[in-house]
Structures are given as C-alpha cells and as structure tokens.
Amino acid sequence: MPELLQFAFSGLTVGAVYALVALGFTLIYNASDVVNFAQGEFVMLGGMVTVFLHLAGVPLPIAAALAIFATVLVGLALYAFAIDPARGSSAVTVIIITIGASIFLRGVAQVIFDKRFHALPHWFGSEPIRFGGAAILPQSLVVLAGAAIIVALIFVIIDRTILGRAILATAANRLAARLVGIPVRKIVALSFALSAAIGAVAGILVTPITLTSYDVGTLLALKGFAAAMLGGMGSAVGAVVGGILLGLAESFGAGLISSKYKDAIAFLIILATLFLRPQGLFGKKSVERV
Amino acid sequence: MSFPLLETDNLSIAFGGIKAVDSVSLTVQPGKIHSIIGPNGAGKTTLFNLISGLYQPSSGRVKLGGEDVTGLPPEQLARRGLSRSFQNLQIFFRMSACDNVMVGRHRHEKTSMLGHLFALPSVRAENARSRDLAMGLLERVGLAGVANKEAGSLSYGALKRLEIARALATEPRILLLDEPAAGCNAIETEEIDRVIHDVAKSGIAVLLVEHDMRLVMRISDHVLVLERGKSLVSGTPETVRNDPRVITAYLGTFGTEEANRA
Amino acid sequence: MARLASSRWSIVLGLAIVIAALPFLFPSNYYFRVAAIVNIFALAVVGLNLLMGYAGQVSLGHAGFMGIGAYSVAIGSAHFKLHGLLAMLIGAALAGLVAFLVGRPILRLKGHYLAVATLGFGLLISMALANEAAWTGGPDGMGVPRLEILGYRLRGPDTWYYISGGALLIGVILALNLIESPTGRAMRAIHDSEIASRVAGIDVAAYKLRIFVLSAIYASVAGSLMAFLNGHITPDGTAGFLRSVELVTMVVLGGMGSVVGAIVGAAVLVILPQALTIFHDYEHLMLGLIIMVSMILLPRGIVPSLLARLRGGGA
Numbered sequence: 089m090p091e092l093l094q095f096a097f098s099g100l101t102v103g104a105v106y107a108l109v110a111l112g113f114t115l116i117y118n119a120s121d122v123v124n125f126a127q128g129e130f131v132m133l134g135g136m137v138t139v140f141l142h143l144a145g146v147p148l149p150i151a152a153a154l155a156i157f158a159t160v161l162v163g164l165a166l167y168a169f170a171i172d173p174a175r176g177s178s179a180v181t182v183i184i185i186t187i188g189a190s191i192f193l194r195g196v197a198q199v200i201f202d203k204r205f206h207a208l209p210h211w212f213g214s215e216p217i218r219f220g221g222a223a224i225l226p227q228s229l230v231v232l233a234g235a236a237i238i239v240a241l242i243f244v245i246i247d248r249t250i251l252g253r254a255i256l257a258t259a260a261n262r263l264a265a266r267l268v269g270i271p272v273r274k275i276v277a278l279s280f281a282l283s284a285a286i287g288a289v290a291g292i293l294v295t296p297i298t299l300t301s302y303d304v305g306t307l308l309a310l311k312g313f314a315a316a317m318l319g320g321m322g323s324a325v326g327a328v329v330g331g332i333l334l335g336l337a338e339s340f341g342a343g344l345i346s347s348k349y350k351d352a353i354a355f356l357i358i359l360a361t362l363f364l365r366p367q368g369l370f371g372k373k374s375v376e377r378v
Numbered sequence: 379m380s381f382p383l384l385e386t387d388n389l390s391i392a393f394g395g396i397k398a399v400d401s402v403s404l405t406v407q408p409g410k411i412h413s414i415i416g417p418n419g420a421g422k423t424t425l426f427n428l429i430s431g432l433y434q435p436s437s438g439r440v441k442l443g444g445e446d447v448t449g450l451p452p453e454q455l456a457r458r459g460l461s462r463s464f465q466n467l468q469i470f471f472r473m474s475a476c477d478n479v480m481v482g483r484h485r486h487e488k489t490s491m492l493g494h495l496f497a498l499p500s501v502r503a504e505n506a507r508s509r510d511l512a513m514g515l516l517e518r519v520g521l522a523g524v525a526n527k528e529a530g531s532l533s534y535g536a537l538k539r540l541e542i543a544r545a546l547a548t549e550p551r552i553l554l555l556d557e558p559a560a561g562c563n564a565i566e567t568e569e570i571d572r573v574i575h576d577v578a579k580s581g582i583a584v585l586l587v588e589h590d591m592r593l594v595m596r597i598s599d600h601v602l603v604l605e606r607g608k609s610l611v612s613g614t615p616e617t618v619r620n621d622p623r624v625i626t627a628y629l630g631t632f633g634t635e636e637a638n639r640a
Numbered sequence: 641m642a643r644l645a646s647s648r649w650s651i652v653l654g655l656a657i658v659i660a661a662l663p664f665l666f667p668s669n670y671y672f673r674v675a676a677i678v679n680i681f682a683l684a685v686v687g688l689n690l691l692m693g694y695a696g697q698v699s700l701g702h703a704g705f706m707g708i709g710a711y712s713v714a715i716g717s718a719h720f721k722l723h724g725l726l727a728m729l730i731g732a733a734l735a736g737l738v739a740f741l742v743g744r745p746i747l748r749l750k751g752h753y754l755a756v757a758t759l760g761f762g763l764l765i766s767m768a769l770a771n772e773a774a775w776t777g778g779p780d781g782m783g784v785p786r787l788e789i790l791g792y793r794l795r796g797p798d799t800w801y802y803i804s805g806g807a808l809l810i811g812v813i814l815a816l817n818l819i820e821s822p823t824g825r826a827m828r829a830i831h832d833s834e835i836a837s838r839v840a841g842i843d844v845a846a847y848k849l850r851i852f853v854l855s856a857i858y859a860s861v862a863g864s865l866m867a868f869l870n871g872h873i874t875p876d877g878t879a880g881f882l883r884s885v886e887l888v889t890m891v892v893l894g895g896m897g898s899v900v901g902a903i904v905g906a907a908v909l910v911i912l913p914q915a916l917t918i919f920h921d922y923e924h925l926m927l928g929l930i931i932m933v934s935m936i937l938l939p940r941g942i943v944p945s946l947l948a949r950l951r952g953g954g955a
C-alpha cells in the first residue's frame with residue numbers, strides 16, 4: 089500500500105510536467121494548427137539556462153527569471169524565423185521544421201552548455217516528507233503547486249481577458265478572426281511566447297528532481313503530445329488531465345510492470361486513445377463532410 | 379415492371395438533432411433516369427452519401443440488385459457496381475486526366491503487387507488496355523484533348539465531366555451523379571445531357587441530383603422532390619411539375635426563372 | 641527535356657551511368673565510403689518516398705525498420721551463425737511482418753496523429769535495441785561479422801559502393817515499375833482523395849498497408865547494407881529518432897513523389913553535413929539548421945523545383 093502511494097506521488101509530479109508541456113502544445117496548436125515538436129526544448133532551456141547562470145554565480149531567483157525570459161525570446165524567434173516564413177506549407181513540412189528547430193536547439197545547447205546531466209538545488213531542502221509510509225520530496229509539492237498556479241493563470245487569461253477572447257476566436261476560425269480585425273499573427277506569436285514561458289517554468293521547477301541535460305526535450309515532446317491527445321487535441325482541460333493521467337500511468341507501469349520500458353507507455357497510450365476514443369477524453373467528435 | 383436495381387427503404391440520418399434525411403424510400407430501375415430535386419440543404423447530397431456508403435444510416439435499408447448492402451463501405455459497393463460523382467469535386471489533382479480515369483478501372487485490374495513491381499508483360503498489357511478504355515471515355519465526355527494534362531490545371535466544367543468519365547470507367551450498374559452540370563456552360567451541359575442519355579440507354583441506372591430544371595425535366599423518367607430531408611412528391615416529370623406543393627415549397631424558394639425555363 | 645527526365649528508362653540509364661562513372665572522380669577510399677552511405681540512404685528514401693510522396697502517408701519512425709535490418713544481420717551472424725545474406729533476407733521479412741502488424745492500426749490515423757504514432761513506434765524499436773543488451777550489446781552497439789561470398793570477404797568501401805549502387809538501382813527500377821502500375825495509381829489516388837479512391841473501388845486501408853510494408857522492406861535492406869558497410873552498429877546510429885528525421889527530410893528535400901528527388905535528397909543530406917561539420921560537436925546544430933532552412937526555402941523539394949524551372953518557370 090505505501091508503495092502504491094509512492095507511485096502515485098511520483099506519477100503526479102511527472103504528470104504535472106507533462107501537463108504543462110501538453111498545455112503549451114495546445115496553446116500553439118489552437119492558435120496555429122502547428123504541432124510544435126520543439127516544445128520539449130523549452131523545458132530543457134528553462135532548466136539548462138538556470139543551471140548555468142546559477143553556476144556563474146547569479147542568484148537562483150534571478151537566474152530563473154532570466155531563463156524564462158531567454159526561453160520566451162527563443163519561442164518568439166522560432167515563430168518569426170521558422171514557422172511564420174513557412175505559412176501555407178503542408179502539415180508535414182511544418183512538422184519537419186519544428187523537428188529541425190528542436191534538433192537545432194539541442195545542438196546549440198550542446199555547444200553553449202555541455203553534454204552532462206545537471207541538477208539545481210531543491211527549493212526547500214531534499215529531506216523527504218513522510219506520508220502514509222511513502223516519501224515525498226518537498227520539491228514535488230513545489231512542482232505540483234507551480235503547475236497548478238500556471239494552469240490557473242492560463243485559464244484566467246483565456247476566460248477573463250480580451251486577449252483570451254482573441255485566442256479563442258483565432259482557434260475557432262482563423263479567417264473569421266482576421267476579418268473582424270484580430271491580429272492573428274500577433275496572437276500566434278504570443279502563443280509561442282506563452283508556450284515557451286510555460287515550458288521554461290516546468291523545466292525550472294522539475295530540474296532539482298529529474299535533472300536536466302541538452303537532450304531531454306525529445307521524449308518530453310512525445311509525452312506532452314501523448315497527453316494532449318489523450319485529453320483531446322485542442323482542449324486545455326484535456327491537456328492537463330491527460331498529462332496527469334500519463335504521469336500516473338508511467339509511474340505505476342514502471343513500478344508494477346517494467347521500468348526498462350517506462351517510456352514506451354506514452355506510445356501505448358497514444359495508440360489506445362486512438363482506437364478507443366480518437367477524439368480524446370475531452371475532444372469533440374467530427375464527421376468528414378463530402 | 380422490371381426488377382429494381384437500387385432500393386432504399388425508409389433511409390434516415392440525423393446530424394446533431396437535425397434530420398438531414400428522414401425516411402426516404404425510392405427505387406431505381408436499370409436503364410432509367412431517376413432525379414432528385416429540392417432546395418439547398420434539402421438532404422440530396424446526404425442521401426447520396428448514405429446510398430454510396432460514406433455515411434451510416436441511423437435507420438433504414440439500402441438494397442442493391444436485391445442484396446441488402448446497408449452499411450457496406452464504398453469500396454465494397456464499387457465492386458457491386460455502384461459509382462458516383464461528387465458535388466464538391468473529389469479529383470486526383472496531381473494526376474493526369476487520363477490517370478484519373480484509369481483509377482476508375484481499378485476494380486477490373488489485377489492487384490498482385492509483385493507483378494506490378496516487376497512490370498510483368500501481363501501488367502503492361504493491362505496498363506495499355508486501361509489506358510485505351512480511359513481515352514475512349516475521355517473522348518466520350520469531350521476531354522480527349524486534355525488527357526495528358528494534370529487534372530489540377532483543368533477548368534471546373536472539365537473536372538465535372540472528368541468525374542463522370544472516372545465513374546463510368548468502373549463499369550457501374552448504377553451511377554449517382556451529384557449536380558453534374560453545376561458550373562458548366564451551355565455547351566458542356568449539352569454534352570453532359572447527351573452522356574447521361576447514352577449511359578441510361580446502355581442499361582445503367584442513373585440517380586441524378588441537379589438544379590438545372592430544364593435538364594431534369596427533359597431527361598428524367600422519374601422525379602423525387604426532397605424538402606428538409608423528407609420526400610415531398612414523387613412521380614413523372616409531368617406530375618411533379620404540376621404539383622402545387624412543389625411549386626410553392628420548391629420553386630417558390632428556388633426562383634420563378636427556373637419555373638419558367640422548365 | 642523535362643519529359644525525358646521523367647521517363648522511366650532514362651532515369652534508370654542515367655543513374656547507372658552516374659554510379660559507374662563516379663568512381664573515376666574519387667581520389668580516396670573515404671569518397672567511396674561516403675558515396676556508399678549515399679546509396680544506402682537513397683535506397684531507404686526511395687522506399688519511404690513511395691509511402692510519403694506517392695501514397696501521402698508520413699512515417700517518422702522509418703529508421704526503426706533500418707534498425708531491424710541492421711540488427712538482423714548482426715544478430716543473425718553473431719548469435720545464430722547464419723550466412724549474412726540469409727540474415728538480410730530474414731531481416732527484410734521481419735521488417736515486413738512488423739510493418740504489417742503495426743501498420744494496420746497506425747495507418748488509420750492521419751496528419752499529426754500518424755506522425756506522432758510512427759515516431760513513437762520508431763522510439764520503441766530503438767528503445768528495445770538499447771535495452772536488450774544481451775542480444776544487441778546495448779547502447780554501445782555490436783560488431784557485424786564481415787560478409788563472405790564464395791570465399792571472398794567483402795570489406796573495402798569500394799566493394800560496398802558497387803554493391804549498394806546495384807541495390808539502389810534495383811530499388812529504383814522496382815519503384816518506377818510500381819508507380820506506373822495499378823498499384824501506383826491507387827497510391828497516388830489515395831494521396832489526393834481517399835473518398836474518391838474508395839468510390840473507385842480501392843481498398844484504401846489495404847493499399848496503405850501494402851505500401852507501408854514495402855517501404856519497411858526497403859528500409860530494412862538499407863539497414864542491412866549499412867551494417868555490412870560499417871562493421872559496427874548502434875541503436876541510435878541505425879534506428880534512432882534522428883535517423884528517422886533525416887530520412888523524412890531527405891524525401892521532402894529531394895521532392896515528394898520524385899524518385900530522382902529521393903536520391904538527390906539523400907545525397908545532399910549525407911554530403912552537406914560531412915562538408916560543413918568541422919567539429920563533431922556542431923553536428924546537431926548543423927543538421928537542425930539544414931533541415932529548417934531547406935524546408936523553408938524549398939518546401940516543394942529540389943527536383944520538382946528544378947523541373948518546374950526547366951518547363952519554363954510554369955506552375
């Protein structure tokens with residue numbers, strides 16, 4: 089029993105990170121139909137930039153803020169120099185571009201930083217808290233709280249602000265949004281910036297626990313996508329729920345079945361979702377019209 | 379009365395509460411032209427999609443040549459001799475006009491992939507035969523001159539006829555045509571009119587959706603009027619034309635110009 | 641000119657001449673090696689192009705099949721003492737079988753979903769190759785015994801250049817045959833309109849599956865050749881995600897739906913990083929940059945763009 093509780097805790101922690109990656113995916117996907125495979129690199133950059141600024145003597149909070157800022161710049165650059173020029177290209181072409189961007193960012197990180205694993209100090213110490221026979225790291229609570237705050241913030245932005253309205257309108261119908269005077273390209277750029285910020289924060293929060301290196305992005309992107317798909321592409325609620333469920337599935341799968349193939353669970357979830365409920369948990373079903 | 383080739387029995391489907399097709403029954407005889415008319419959104423295309431296996435009916439049956447084919451996918455129906463054209467073109471845009479029609483030969487061609495990989499003499503002979511047949515059909519719809527052009531570069535009117543040629547290439551027993559003359563000029567419409575006539579004369583059953591009333595009244599053996607998914611009137615062109623319900627419900631919304639032309 | 645370039649036998653003849661003539665320009669064995677790698681990738685890309693460029697189905701996990709071909713040769717020779725050629729055939733059959741089994745569910749997907757599902761499949765294969773160290777030597781890979789035919793040990797890069805060139809030629813001939821057949825027309829039809837294809841009597845799911853299996857066999861044979869050429873293979877080097885991305889980029893860069901384009905795409909993406917990478921550390925950076933720049937500047941691919949220009953700049 090304590091074992092199961094332990095799995096649940098670690099599942100929730102990684103699940104929170106997946107949820108944030110999936111949320112970032114969803115923001116960009118809704119605004120532009122682009123599936124951004126460089127989403128995982130935002131997480132990597134958040135962690136790595138903080139690590140190296142911290143190593144250079146910058147105090148942690150400032151290093152973290154600078155890392156978020158730097159990642160947002162990268163997100164905007166990604167949009168301006170790689171996505172926007174390819175407007176009108178086929179979906180496959182755009183996917184390849186974002187994969188190219190992901191490889192490029194990884195390559196840059198490898199050159200600027202290094203190829204080793206890095207950690208950040210735990211915010212409130214690394215002494216585990218005992219709870220029902222299981223142990224939780226205080227940092228896990230930080231991750232969960234941080235993720236909850238970000239999710240709440242994003243939902244408030246989408247629900248309560250003019251900006252959110254513009255995002256929703258753009259997601260619903262790009263052409264119509266343009267016709268009523270919404271600056272669609274600015275909105276899309278903004279979604280990249282917002283996604284980058286979310287990714288960076290996720291990276292900063294979780295690095296003390298999972299460590300980071302230049303190449304953590306690919307798997308995160310796949311898992312974020314699996315989570316988004318499980319929840320239903322385009323649904324922000326779905327992204328969050330999907331992320332948590334995926335984290336739990338991985339944690340229990342690794343604990344009860346095989347840890348060697350933990351990373352395969354995301355793939356199996358993608359397949360299972362597509363068979364049983366292709367529109368995802370929170371997505372809407374659609375019929376192809378002829 | 380001869381044996382019906384196509385029968386629908388109380389066919390229905392709804393989209394989000396709206397009954398797009400509501401208990402429609404019809405029968406089509408071989409060699410006859412059966413037309414379906416009705417205002418925009420009446421459910422004509424949806425009815426075609428149900429018959430051709432693209433949509434699953436929520437209730438009702440479809441019979442083809444006496445066999446119950448309800449719910450069969452389009453490729454199975456094609457093998458049983460049902461083919462159709464599309465109101466919103468479904469063209470293989472990156473293939474030549476001739477290749478488009480050759481695709482229609484598919485169900486008559488051998489499908490051994492090994493044979494295809496090694497370009498066996500029999501495959502080459504079959505290719506040549508399909509090409510000849512396709513060229514003949516292109517000739518028939520007046521497109522022989524553009525046979526080797528990429529379909530994406532052809533005019534709308536040409537593509538409408540290309541769809542008919544492709545559908546005919548499957549050698550159907552029944553042909554469903556969804557607004558074949560829409561967007562065509564007078565000469566092209568004339569040509570389509572003639573092709574439909576010939577097709578019916580060769581014994582193929584034709585189910586036709588068309589807004590061009592002159593065309594419909596001239597060539598149809600039977601006309602069914604749909605309104606909001608329901609069949610309103612059904613009979614010969616003569617009875618339908620003179621039915622007061624049709625004049626108010628259909629022609630009223632559709633414009634008196636058409637009525638006069640009819 | 642354009643008509644000539646696209647006719648079947650002029651492509652085959654031209655390719656044969658290029659393969660036979662290039663060695664006269666090679667100053668060293670290094671060039672044979674690079675050219676052999678080009679041939680091998682080109683073979684895989686010709687197969688993938690049938691799937692992507694003609695049938696319109698993307699696969700971001702195709703290196704997984706290369707991995708199956710490579711490791712079949714390595715494991716077959718090392719653990720089961722099979723003859724290399726037999727192991728290669730078994731690998732091709734295995735890749736085809738795996739493609740048949742996973743293709744059935746995966747190919748029901750479209751667009752992004754298909755891309756991600758195939759990506760996940762590729763990751764799964766490279767994960768398995770890295771994890772099952774008892775068989776595969778784990779992440780560091782394993783050695784591949786030299787192929788021996790009638791007492792000759794095939795080892796020099798020049799030998800493998802000619803062998804891979806011959807394999808590529810055969811692969812191209814088969815692909816061109818297929819494209820000009822009912823199967824080829826069905827593939828292209830599916831790409832443009834699945835609905836019209838079905839109405840024309842084409843069993844869309846069955847055809848997608850067939851092409852997927854065929855392209856997997858191409859990739860597997862290429863993987864086997866790669867194993868023979870290199871004498872040592874790793875999960876990342878044969879089946880890794882980067883390899884899959886490279887394969888897809890080669891298809892798009894050369895030109896979707898162009899067999900010549902597949903070869904050109906492979907050549908460019910193999911040679912360019914070799915020429916540009918002075919330091920090993922910049923490999924990813926360069927690759928990512930090349931992928932992005934070529935997709936943005938040449939979304940239609942090199943060969944179709946050139947052909948359009950030859951036809952007089954027309955659309």
Ligand SMILES: Nc1ncnc2c1ncn2[C@@H]1O[C@H](COP(=O)(O)OP(=O)(O)OP(=O)(O)O)[C@@H](O)[C@H]1O
Nearest residue numbers: 375376377393398417418419420421422423424425
């Ligand atoms: N896939 C679908 N999902 C939702 N609603 C649909 C779908 N297909 C058709 N409808 C609805 O069903 C109704 C009938 O449409 P249909 O296209 O069959 O009309 P139609 O008679 O062919 O009209 P037109 O003359 O304009 O071609 C319309 O209200 C349409 O919006």
Ligand SMILES: [Mg+2]
Nearest residue numbers: 422423424465
């Ligand atoms: Mg219609």
